[in-house]
Amino acid sequence: MAAQFGRRLRRSATSGAVVAAAVAALAASQAPELAPPATDNAGGDHAIGAGETTAPPGEDSATGDSVYFTDLPPLNTPNKPGVTPKLPPVVTGPAEAGIPASVLSAYKRAEQSIRATDPGCNLPWQLLAGIGKVESGQARGGRVDPNGTTLAPILGPALNGVGFANISDTDRGAYDGDRVHDRAVGPMQFIPSTWADWGQDANGDGKKDPNNIYDAAQAAGLYLCAGDRNLALKADLDRAVLSYNRSTEYLNTVLSWFEYYKRGTHTVPDGTGVLPIDRSDGRDQRHRPSPTTPFLPAPLHPAPGTGSPEPGPSTPVTPPRTTPPTTG
Numbered sequence: 001m002a003a004q005f006g007r008r009l010r011r012s013a014t015s016g017a018v019v020a021a022a023v024a025a026l027a028a029s030q031a032p033e034l035a036p037p038a039t040d041n042a043g044g045d046h047a048i049g050a051g052e053t054t055a056p057p058g059e060d061s062a063t064g065d066s067v068y069f070t071d072l073p074p075l076n077t078p079n080k081p082g083v084t085p086k087l088p089p090v091v092t093g094p095a096e097a098g099i100p101a102s103v104l105s106a107y108k109r110a111e112q113s114i115r116a117t118d119p120g121c122n123l124p125w126q127l128l129a130g131i132g133k134v135e136s137g138q139a140r141g142g143r144v145d146p147n148g149t150t151l152a153p154i155l156g157p158a159l160n161g162v163g164f165a166n167i168s169d170t171d172r173g174a175y176d177g178d179r180v181h182d183r184a185v186g187p188m189q190f191i192p193s194t195w196a197d198w199g200q201d202a203n204g205d206g207k208k209d210p211n212n213i214y215d216a217a218q219a220a221g222l223y224l225c226a227g228d229r230n231l232a233l234k235a236d237l238d239r240a241v242l243s244y245n246r247s248t249e250y251l252n253t254v255l256s257w258f259e260y261y262k263r264g265t266h267t268v269p270d271g272t273g274v275l276p277i278d279r280s281d282g283r284d285q286r287h288r289p290s291p292t293t294p295f296l297p298a299p300l301h302p303a304p305g306t307g308s309p310e311p312g313p314s315t316p317v318t319p320p321r322t323t324p325p326t327t328g
């Protein structure tokens with residue numbers, strides 16, 4: 001069933017075990033400097049801020065409960081608290097702690113803009129990184145162009161009810177190239193119906209593109225903060241992650257990466273990130289379709305995200321916040 005956003009979020013607490021315990025404070029990042037978030041609404045996105053009262057209902061999810069990666073972080077942490085090396089390290093940290101530069105920049109920019117307008121949500125960028133790792137392996141190791149758009153579409157399997165939700169086509173194939181069933185799309189794996197309500201133009205290019213890491217990270221942050229959630233509270237954190245995919249294993253996997261990234265990360269060049277292997281459907285990355293050329297989206301009337309790309313990710317557009325529109 002496609003996500004519907006006109007109902008109040010269920011307030012029942014959802015329990016889930018955190019695989020790794022929270023420890024040291026966040027290590028200093030080596031990501032590119034972030035520009036201050038803009039305060040206008042030139043992108044035409046959903047406005048954000050305190051007072052938002054609607055969120056995805058409990059029986060729906062951002063991804064349609066699509067496939068995700070189940071790899072867990074290594075047992076050795078990026079930075080062990082209280083241990084100072086005698087000499088500067090030759091490498092900056094374990095390979096798994098490396099996040100591609102554009103991807104890391106998008107996560108931090110989303111956190112910065114949402115914290116500026118909705119401080120009560122307490123969105124940490126490491127949570128976006130945990131979801132991005134589990135959903136797409138950080139945009140397939142950061143295979144994005146200079147504007148943050150994936151070099152090839154990242155598509156989940158057809159949501160045909162066989163092992164996943166059964167979601168008939170809602171976008172006439174505009175985003176996922178499938179006119180029969182919807183598929184999760186992009187580095188944060190939004191289904192088209194969810195993107196229609198939560199899509200953002202975070203890099204100010206005139207498009208709301210689920211294949212762009214800046215747009216997708218901003219949308220994911222808003223989605224996780226919906227319903228006046230405070231992600232500093234365990235119950236709200238669990239609910240937020242489960243709203244993305246209704247699986248306890250998914251919750252535990254995301255939170256394990258969340259805690260891992262909180263212990264320290266470092267920047268790696270785009271396209272060089274470590275790719276995950278194991279998938280929740282029992283297959284592995286070696287069997288996953290990986291298109292090398294973009295599909296041609298079916299036309300919409302009007303087509304989503306029209307506009308000429310002018311400013312890149314160095315000139316983000318972050319809208320002020322109001323309550324997002326709801327549908328019946």
